[in-house]
Amino acid sequence: MSNDDPEPLQSLSTTALSPSEVGKLIQTNPPNIEYVQYGISLEPKYLPQMRALIAKDLSEPYSIYVYRYFLYQWPELCFFAVDTTTEDKDLVAVVICKLEKHRGGPLRGYIAMLATKDAYRGKGLAKTLVSKAIDLMIVKDADEIALETEETNVAAMKLYESLGFLRSKKLHRYYLNGNSAYRLLLYLKPGVASMPLDEFYDPYGYGDLPPSAQDDPRYPSGQEDKDDLFSRGII
Template sequence: MPIIYRKYEPPQTSVPPATAAGDENAAASRDAPRETAERDLTAIRQLISQDLSEPYGIYVYRYFIYQWPHLCFLALDTGVRTSPASSSTEPTTAEKSPADAGTQTQEDNLVGVVVCKLASHRGVKLRGYIAMLAVATTYRGRGIATKLVRLAIDCMIEDGAEEIVLETEVDNESAIRLYERMGFIRSKRMHRYYMNASDAFRLVLPVKVESTIRYCVLANELDTSPHNGGDGEAGASSGAGGMYI
């Protein structure tokens, strides 16, 4: 089925002038965007939590998605899907009204998501961070994770990122291959990083010349040159918590 990619679009929180002037539906109009945002967040959380090696509270998702909504990219299946609660068929994205088409909710078939942040960090003016990445099990192996990561990287670089980092479990070879093909370098091994006691590699994508030189030296010292083989999509994990993509 056709897959579309787009940024997460937070609902508008402003109330239309006519409604704000005293319309009896003012309260409902104010609450609707928040309710939509919660539905979106629930769908994202359900997808990501399927393969987490450690649990996240709702506030972790809100922290990333509400502060950096433009760094959250979604992969949506635009084909017809059947609601698990009934035998009725949901309309495709194309069949929805224009008002609904720009908002991602649980009615859409969310099959992939990447969640990132961009902030200063210890002398680095702007460091991008891939916090969460997940693809639904039946959609793995189609390059969806790679596409989502590339969209996020391009956006962070456009916003001025000097480097981009993430963590993944050391035994998740498919994830490591995926990221190393994209230019990431293993910069650090963190012992018992996850709640399941697994170690993690911190992977860094240098963007500025200074960062590139620094991390190339690290890579040579650690003998962590990229490896070949596989497309890294079938069972790769990435980001905090070891999500599987």
């Protein structure tokens, strides 16, 4: 195999992950669709496709710093779907997530980006990708999973609420386009909602903004609520 040849995909069946109560029941397998778990070796081929797909529908753009923040630290929590009928197995849907302690309290999974090409919507791809991420977070002992989405995105709200997410907070004028958002939470263990948080918890020293993104011009110093910076493109 030459260096220019695409590396074989790491394909996943619906049983490749521990079947949670959520994911086992809703994962779909449309004809000619293959689900793939991301790995760093896939970056040259698929990261540009992820960026193009996500940027098309986002309320505001993400720089390469933000993608690398997620994909370098939690590559296994990125799943995508490819169309096997296309010559290069083109990417048609993707979800990108992370998993870490939330302000010194619960181990929180976080769904940062989710997108599906228009022609492939209605096939259950987004719900399947999210359920795979949820299943893996459960295996990794997550306490809860969070995300934000625009209040006007009815399809996304229905998707997440069908998976058990609850609206926990409305974020007024949350996006740069002026739209408001809802924060949604999925509690995976009893008592998680009452776990104490450290209000001074700041592992990076500047409002949870990771070092890989501190030079990104989209995130000026002093911007409020930096803990939510990476969620503003949820669709």
